[in-house]
Structures are given as structure tokens and as C-alpha cells.
Amino acid sequence: MNVARTVAAAVLLGLAFLPRPAVADVVDEQFAGGNAAAAASNWAEAVAAYRRAAGLLAHPSAVLEHNLGTAYAEIGDLGRATLHLRQALDARARPSTEVAEAARANLLIVRRRAELQATTSGAVIDRPENWWDLLVETLRAPAMAWLSLLAGASALVTYAVHLRRSALGRPTIVTRVALGSMAACYVVAGVLHGLSLRAERVAPAAVVLDADLAAHERPGTHGRIEFTLQAGARVRVVDRAPGWTLVRLPGGLEGWVVDTGVAGLDDAFGGPIGHRGARS
Amino acid sequence: MLELAVTRTGSGAVTPPTMPEGLADAFEVVSQHPRKWREFGLGGSSRTLMKVTLGVVALKAGKHELVFTAGEGDDRVTSNKLAIVVEDEAAATSPAEVAPSTAKPTEATGDVFLWVTTDKSTAWVGEQVTFELNVYERSMATVALRSPPNFADFYTYDLPEGDGSLEEVAGVLYRVRPGMRRALFPQKAGRLIVGPAEIAIGRRRRDRGPAIALDVKPLPAEGQPKGFSANNVGKFEIKSSVDRNAVDAGQPFTWTVQLSGRGNVAQIDPGPLPKLAGARTYEPKVETKMEVSVGVGGTRTYAMLVIPERTGTLELPALEFPYFDPEAGAYVVARSEPIRIEVTGESKPVEEAAPSPEALSDDREQLAPIVVGDTVPRDPPPRQLLTPGRWLAGMIGVGSTAVIAALGTLAWRRFGPDDAARRTARDRARVREQLDQARAAVDGGEAFHVVVAGLLHECAVARAGADGVGLARPELMRLLLRRGVAAEDVRKLDSLLERCDAARFAAQRGSAEDRRTMLDAAIALIGRSSLRKGAAT
Numbered sequence: 001m002n003v004a005r006t007v008a009a010a011v012l013l014g015l016a017f018l019p020r021p022a023v024a025d026v027v028d029e030q031f032a033g034g035n036a037a038a039a040a041s042n043w044a045e046a047v048a049a050y051r052r053a054a055g056l057l058a059h060p061s062a063v064l065e066h067n068l069g070t071a072y073a074e075i076g077d078l079g080r081a082t083l084h085l086r087q088a089l090d091a092r093a094r095p096s097t098e099v100a101e102a103a104r105a106n107l108l109i110v111r112r113r114a115e116l117q118a119t120t121s122g123a124v125i126d127r128p129e130n131w132w133d134l135l136v137e138t139l140r141a142p143a144m145a146w147l148s149l150l151a152g153a154s155a156l157v158t159y160a161v162h163l164r165r166s167a168l169g170r171p172t173i174v175t176r177v178a179l180g181s182m183a184a185c186y187v188v189a190g191v192l193h194g195l196s197l198r199a200e201r202v203a204p205a206a207v208v209l210d211a212d213l214a215a216h217e218r219p220g221t222h223g224r225i226e227f228t229l230q231a232g233a234r235v236r237v238v239d240r241a242p243g244w245t246l247v248r249l250p251g252g253l254e255g256w257v258v259d260t261g262v263a264g265l266d267d268a269f270g271g272p273i274g275h276r277g278a279r280s
Numbered sequence: 281m282l283e284l285a286v287t288r289t290g291s292g293a294v295t296p297p298t299m300p301e302g303l304a305d306a307f308e309v310v311s312q313h314p315r316k317w318r319e320f321g322l323g324g325s326s327r328t329l330m331k332v333t334l335g336v337v338a339l340k341a342g343k344h345e346l347v348f349t350a351g352e353g354d355d356r357v358t359s360n361k362l363a364i365v366v367e368d369e370a371a372a373t374s375p376a377e378v379a380p381s382t383a384k385p386t387e388a389t390g391d392v393f394l395w396v397t398t399d400k401s402t403a404w405v406g407e408q409v410t411f412e413l414n415v416y417e418r419s420m421a422t423v424a425l426r427s428p429p430n431f432a433d434f435y436t437y438d439l440p441e442g443d444g445s446l447e448e449v450a451g452v453l454y455r456v457r458p459g460m461r462r463a464l465f466p467q468k469a470g471r472l473i474v475g476p477a478e479i480a481i482g483r484r485r486r487d488r489g490p491a492i493a494l495d496v497k498p499l500p501a502e503g504q505p506k507g508f509s510a511n512n513v514g515k516f517e518i519k520s521s522v523d524r525n526a527v528d529a530g531q532p533f534t535w536t537v538q539l540s541g542r543g544n545v546a547q548i549d550p551g552p553l554p555k556l557a558g559a560r561t562y563e564p565k566v567e568t569k570m571e572v573s574v575g576v577g578g579t580r581t582y583a584m585l586v587i588p589e590r591t592g593t594l595e596l597p598a599l600e601f602p603y604f605d606p607e608a609g610a611y612v613v614a615r616s617e618p619i620r621i622e623v624t625g626e627s628k629p630v631e632e633a634a635p636s637p638e639a640l641s642d643d644r645e646q647l648a649p650i651v652v653g654d655t656v657p658r659d660p661p662p663r664q665l666l667t668p669g670r671w672l673a674g675m676i677g678v679g680s681t682a683v684i685a686a687l688g689t690l691a692w693r694r695f696g697p698d699d700a701a702r703r704t705a706r707d708r709a710r711v712r713e714q715l716d717q718a719r720a721a722v723d724g725g726e727a728f729h730v731v732v733a734g735l736l737h738e739c740a741v742a743r744a745g746a747d748g749v750g751l752a753r754p755e756l757m758r759l760l761l762r763r764g765v766a767a768e769d770v771r772k773l774d775s776l777l778e779r780c781d782a783a784r785f786a787a788q789r790g791s792a793e794d795r796r797t798m799l800d801a802a803i804a805l806i807g808r809s810s811l812r813k814g815a816a817t
Binding site: 027058063064066067091098102103119121142145146149152155156193 | 532534562563565567583585647648649650651652653654655656657658659660661662664666668671672674675678679681682685686689
């Protein structure tokens, strides 16, 4: 009997010390504090509260990211505003339709402000998103992965049917056409999806956080400054050195910037995993 | 440089002179070159001479008297008293003792000396003056600029030093090494001094060049534009351009004003760019591109963002840039051409003052409000069934399966049975089927003989080939003989077929044992005799 009690006590004690997710009340408390500060137009305090709330969460929340991005936009920090608004739009943050709409609208405003700043300051900003970006995003979507995989499996089944019909001496034109179509879909969709995943893994997307971020020709402040980057610009992280990151603009312009000047879009989700959810 | 000469008449050695104490206190000996030789007279007399050349650098200002001695004891001799006056540095560079120099050196002063020149001895405030410092040398000693001249009253730019040359000074050939070239822009009127430079010759020797003075005249007050900058001196032109000539209202375009010419381009001041009616303008972005060659010049560009707010024609006025031309000695105004911009689209309201870009954005584009609520939605990220790893494994699996299937099909086609083999297999299967039927009918006897007769007949026809189809039994037997079937086997076959016919048509079924014996004989005939298909071939 005593042994049973001891075991039960040990189990309870162990459960008490198990790592648990953040207490909901603490997150909500910070969230409410941020909302109150935002209502009073104290955006700096709102940012601080939202950041504390975000730090307590195990994974990004679209609402929190949207509020954080909006607060940053209000205080003129266009780089961080862009980062958090984009993260609010990520499917992994589970944005509702309303939140996605609001985040998209704010992102558009932040983008226009960044372009205006870039025009006046001479800093370099990435080109606006166009059909090519949409295509790349589509190729990276899970739907493309499913399409390629199902096409491959269907091609296998069709091949078996084709062999059977061929052995029985029946017409095979239909199975031939179906087999060719599915095989082509398997190869094309698979290769394109794989390439887009590889590109995301090799050169993950990032956002410039600091205004007029100096891009050097080589790592270190002694390197000649090639150009300056506008806060909020989308870049790709091509290479890394201690304390420095080589970034590339969509046009191919490259330069070394300090690590803290850029942030990866997937960092909050645990790094680039390839399948970023389709933007809702 | 000090030269000591010691001469001894007759035989005997000459000892080097002893340095006086005063020399060490007030001077630093940076070089010492003794030289000794002997001269013989016509009458047989001789004398020994020693000459010591000392390079010294004065350390203390004042008057120093030096007396050198040589030899010991009775041979001790004393030199004349050498008085050297060392002036302090401030006195040496006082404006009263320097003069402008625009000419080449005319006196060969030692193996290394400095020579500084300017391209003009008088200039206007802000006018470009070229300063040159050259080292004239005819020794192989290393020469380095130890302290540059003092340009306190000038705005200066480095100029390319150029190449060295050979030059004759008072009949002595020197290598002229360019030490420094600078463009000077005097910042005030009066007699301005460029302090002396100092060079190091070898490891311990130093030489100081002269200071020079430049007479700088103030810019004339007559005709001077209001608010004129003293840096707008030189020769300039102004150009105005835009990146597009037609825009929609509310869309920005860039107005670029370019000032270029010779002078202190980085410091010229065109004044504020004009305000434009019906458009918002922002602080211009200024870029300066200096061109440095013989003198200083370049381009200063003002790029201003303009956002028209009214449809119609927006006129960018002609711009004026007044500057002082030192060659003409008068003020000149450079002018640009006016530019017209066609503004289309919907007019935007005109505001009194041009707001900052942030203010503009705030006024026109309100951010969507934050999401307010009691709790933060914290749904976990959607579970991803098809992760990249699984997708890759699936794709590889599908591809591998397809490859294996394709290879298997190819192998089957390559190594699998052909048509004849398949036909043979079909025949054997049929034989097995008929044998099974016959075995099943052994006990009952029902249809036994029909099956056995059919089996034997099919085997005989198969052995005879196409010619055997449709033949009566006697002809078929003969054909079998012609096909090489053993006569014994043909006889057995004929006998069996006869017995089958008898059983079928004469109701002579016999006993089960008889049928089993007949079946065994038929099997032996089909399986082992020459009747078996392919046995003869």
C-alpha cells in the first residue's frame, strides 16, 4: 500500500514538473495590454506587449502577428512591419479571412511607404511582386506536391492496365495517351515543385529590417558599401559568415549585410521547411 | 652639412676629429662620411688629408659655436670657431619670410631638396589653385614626406601626382619626384600661408622646404547676387531633366538638377529649389561626383521627388545658378531650360504644405485597425500530411516502381516465351486437361473412350502437322509414318484408336481395369514414344 502511494506521489510530482505550454492567461494579459496601449496610440508600448505575448506562444498567431506588424507600421518601422504582416498571412499562423484581409491591406500600405522612402533616400528595394512570384509560390504549394505524387501513382496504375490490355490484345490507344499525360504531369510538376523547394531551402526568403541597411562587397565593415537596402525589401539569404549575411535581391544584386539587419520569413516557423502554406 | 678638413704635412697618420660637446647638445648627427687621401709635391714633399662631411639636424634654437679638435698630445690641432644660428620654427615660417613661387628652382641646393609651387600667386576667394610639391634628388637615398604642408586656410583636394622627370637646375641634373599635388580653394581673403613641408632623407636626415604665401582677393561686392556662396567660384553649367514627361496625378516623378563644371563642386550651393504650384515636393537627394585630374571638377546632382496633384500642365521653371568666373573676374549666371509635364488622371486636393512621406501616407492610407479581443487565437499550425520528406520519398517510390516495372516488362519481352512456346504450352495444358477428364472417367467409363480418342487423334494431327488435318485414320497413319514416327508407335496408336471406336460404337466399354490399362498405354504413347511432337525433329 505504501509503495502504491509512493509511486502515485512520484507520478504526480513528475507531472507537475513536465514542460507545459505557456499559460494562456499570461499571453492574453500581454495581448490585452498591447491592445490597450494601441487604443491609446502608445504604439511603442503596444509593440513591447505584443512581442512579450508572441514570445510566450509556441507558434506564431496570425492575430498577434497582424497587430504587431500594424503597431510597427504605426511607429514607422517598415521592415519589422513587413515581416510580421507577412507572417500573419502565412497559412501556418492560421489567419482568418478577416485577419488576412486586414494584414494584406496593411502590407500594401507599408509597401507603398517603403517604396516612397526608397525613392527619396536612394536605397534599393525589391521590385513589386508580379506573376512570376505568384507562379513560384504556386509551384511551392502543397497542391503541386499532391498533384505530382498522384499523377505518378495514377501513371503506375495506368501502366499496369496498359500491359494487361496489351497482353489480351485489346486496343491500347487510350491507355497510351493517359499514361503519357500522367507521366508528363508527374515529371514536370515534380521537377518544378522540387526545384522550388530546393530554392527555398538553399536561399530562404528574408525581409530587411533596418532602414538604409548598408550592403558591403564583403563581410565586415571594412568592405566597400555597394548599396543600401530599404527596410521592408524582400531578399534571399544566399550565404552566411559570422555576423554577416549575403543577401540577393530579385534582380540579382548581392551584398553582405549585418545579421541583425534581416530576418527570415520562416524563422518564426522553425526555419525553411519548404511547404509554406498557400496564402489564404 | 658640416665639412671638417684635417691636413697633415709630411709622414704620419691623420686621426679623425673629435666632436665637440656642443654639437651633441644642439644637433643630431644624421650622417658622417670620412674621406682620406695623400698628395705628393714635385719636390718629394707629401701631405695627408682627411675630410669629414657631417649631416646634422638642429635640435635647439639659438646660437651655437663649435670647435673641433683632431690628434693627441703634441699633434693635437684645433679648428676655427664655427658659429651656427638656429632659428625657431615659428620664425622660420613667418609670413614675412616666405614668398609665392610659381617658377622652377634656379639654384642646386644639395643632393636632395624640396621645391613647392603654385600655378598662380594671386587668386580670388574660392578660386582653384594648384599646389605642387616636388623632391629634387640626385642621390639614391630613400626620400619620404615626413610632415605635409599646412593648408589651414584652404579647402583642399588631392590631385594625381603624375610621373617623375629629369630636370637640370643650374647645370646639375636632378630627378624630380612628385611628392604632392593638391587643388586649393582659399576660404578667406588676405595673404594666406601654406606651411613648409618636411622630408626624411634616408634614415636620419631631414630637410624642410620653404613656406609659400598666396595673395587672396575678396570676391567683388559689385554685382554679387544676394546670398551668394563663396564656393560658387569656377566655371559651371546647369541642366534640368525629368524621368518622364507625362504622369498621372498623385504619381511621383523625379526632377533632376545637375550642376557640372570646374571648381569646388562638392561645396557649391545653388540655393533652395523652387516650390511648384500644384505639386508636392520632397527634400532632394544630393549626389556629388568629383572628377580629379589636372584640377578639380565634377557634377553635383539634386534629385527631387515631385508628386503632381493637379491635372494639366505642370511647369518646372528655368533655374538660374549664379557663380563667379575668376578668369573673367565677374559674376555669371548659368541657366537651365524650363520643362513641362503633362499630368493626367484625376486631380488630387492641393495641400498647403508638403508633408513628409509618412504624413502623406497617414493622410491618404489609413492602416487597418488592430484585432481586438480577449484572447489570442492559438490554433496550432495545420498538420501537414505531405511533408517535403514524405513527398520526396513518395516521388522516388513511384519513380522506382515505374522503372522496375518497365525493366520487368522489357526483360519479359526479351527472355519470356515466344509464340511457339506459348502454343506448345497451350497444347500441353489441353492434353493435361483431357488426361484429367479421362482419369476421372476411368471408373465410370462414361465418355472415357471419347476423351481418349480425341486426345490421341489431336496428338496424331499435331505430330503430322497441317497436312494431317481432316484425314481419315488410315491416311493419317501413313502420314505419320512418312513423318518419321516409329511403325510400332503407329501401330499402337491405330490399335488404341480402334479400341476406342469399338468401345464407343459397339458398346464395349470393358472393365475399369481395362480402361486404366488403356489410359496408361495412351499416356505412354503420348509422352514417351516417337509420336510426341518434336520427337523426330
